[in-house]
Amino acid sequence: MNRREAIESILDRHPKAAFVFCNGLNSRETAHRFKAPNHLYLLHAMGEALAVGVGLKLAQPDREVVVVDGDGNALMGASASVFLPMAGLHHYILVNRGYETTGGQPIDRLPDFPYSQCIEIEVGKIASPNPPPPREIMRGFREWCDPGT
Amino acid sequence: MSRELYPQICTGAEFAAELNRRATLTAGVPDSVIRQVLPHLNHYQAVPGEEHAIAIAFGARAGHGCPAVLMQNSGLGRALDALLGLQRLYETGLVLVVSNRGELAWEEPQHQDWGSLTQPLLDLLEIEVVDFGQEGLAGLHRCFDLAYGGEAERIAVLLVHRGNIDESS
Numbered sequence: 001m002n003r004r005e006a007i008e009s010i011l012d013r014h015p016k017a018a019f020v021f022c023n024g025l026n027s028r029e030t031a032h033r034f035k036a037p038n039h040l041y042l043l044h045a046m047g048e049a050l051a052v053g054v055g056l057k058l059a060q061p062d063r064e065v066v067v068v069d070g071d072g073n074a075l076m077g078a079s080a081s082v083f084l085p086m087a088g089l090h091h092y093i094l095v096n097r098g099y100e101t102t103g104g105q106p107i108d109r110l111p112d113f114p115y116s117q118c119i120e121i122e123v124g125k126i127a128s129p130n131p132p133p134p135r136e137i138m139r140g141f142r143e144w145c146d147p148g149t
Numbered sequence: 150m151s152r153e154l155y156p157q158i159c160t161g162a163e164f165a166a167e168l169n170r171r172a173t174l175t176a177g178v179p180d181s182v183i184r185q186v187l188p189h190l191n192h193y194q195a196v197p198g199e200e201h202a203i204a205i206a207f208g209a210r211a212g213h214g215c216p217a218v219l220m221q222n223s224g225l226g227r228a229l230d231a232l233l234g235l236q237r238l239y240e241t242g243l244v245l246v247v248s249n250r251g252e253l254a255w256e257e258p259q260h261q262d263w264g265s266l267t268q269p270l271l272d273l274l275e276i277e278v279v280d281f282g283q284e285g286l287a288g289l290h291r292c293f294d295l296a297y298g299g300e301a302e303r304i305a306v307l308l309v310h311r312g313n314i315d316e317s318s
Contacts, residue, residue, distance in 0.1 A: 040211055042235075044234030045231045052207055052235070053208060054205050054208060055208025055209035055210075057208075058214070059173065059211075063212075079197040079198055079201065080204075138239045
């Protein structure tokens with residue numbers, strides 16, 4: 001399974017959820033192929049996608065929240081996994097055992113993430129531009145998840 | 150002989166009561182200066198690192214909440230990349246309550262660098278700083294107004310000095 005197929009399968013599993021994508025290829029390729037207003041694409045702050053999802057879930061407890069991480073991101077933010085399990089929050093980790101965004105440097109060891117769903121993906125990336133500007137991402141996402149609408 | 154402290158402005162319960170009025174969520178890492186605040190907070194989320202507190206607050210704001218983060222000044226070192234890569238980059242607001250450890254001569258040496266560097270660091274980052282010692286509880290409310298009250302959201306730091314919030318017990 002490649003990254004696109006993995007992401008597409010996750011999107012299909014949670015058609016009504018709010019999504020947080022970690023920075024790097026997960027955000028880039030999702031914004032390039034599957035851009036949608038219920039997606040919050042992180043452009044920076046490596047390791048913080050899960051904590052962002054936790055905050056979103058705490059602010060909107062009735063909403064299903066899905067976080068899509070990479071293995072490098074999950075490793076950097078591993079201490080945020082203490083927030084799991086959290087009802088209605090799903091944490092996926094796409095595992096390719098390397099820092100593909102920065103040239104494929106290997107990740108030799110990963111801890112267990114017992115409350116996350118790890119999906120092994122093939123190494124490989126497509127040419128994808130940077131996601132939309134952050135202001136545009138945030139405006140679209142906030143409009144989508146406005147509890148008043 | 151009692152140690153030197155800055156003038157007391159309020160108790161922990163009084164500070165928490167004002168924070169509860171404005172914040173929909175508070176997150177942070179415990180600190181002895183604010184230890185008497187924490188038990189009185191509604192919706193408090195303890196976190197294992199300040200960078201996660203910043204990220205939780207960012208997620209909460211994306212979901213239309215009005216979060217506040219509490220930390221000691223050394224936590225800024227851990228939090229900085231998240232603060233710049235989330236709130237600053239996406240132009241979303243944040244109320245950040247920071248205790249300024251290390252300002253007083255008797256404080257432990259491990260706090261001294263942060264005591265002298267906190268204000269210059271925040272100035273360098275062009276982050277709005279409200280001095281709790283000068284503005285009191287009105288300053289806390291001003292932080293919320295700066296962060297969430299206008300068309301343009303901002304990061305606003307409330308800088309708390311040792312003793313401003315009762316530390317006597």
